Amino acid sequence: MSSxxxxxxxxxELMTTMMMNxxxxxxxxx
Numbered sequence: 001m002s003s004x005x006x007x008x009x010x011x012x013e014l015m016t017t018m019m020m021n022x023x024x025x026x027x028x029x030x
């Protein structure tokens with residue numbers, strides 16, 4: 001049960017990191 005929550009949290013963290021990276025790249029283009 002707790003492992004499922006951990007996996008969901010890691011997925012959210014990964015998505016956030018990917019969004020941050022894409023935003024950084026977009027900012028660098030300007």
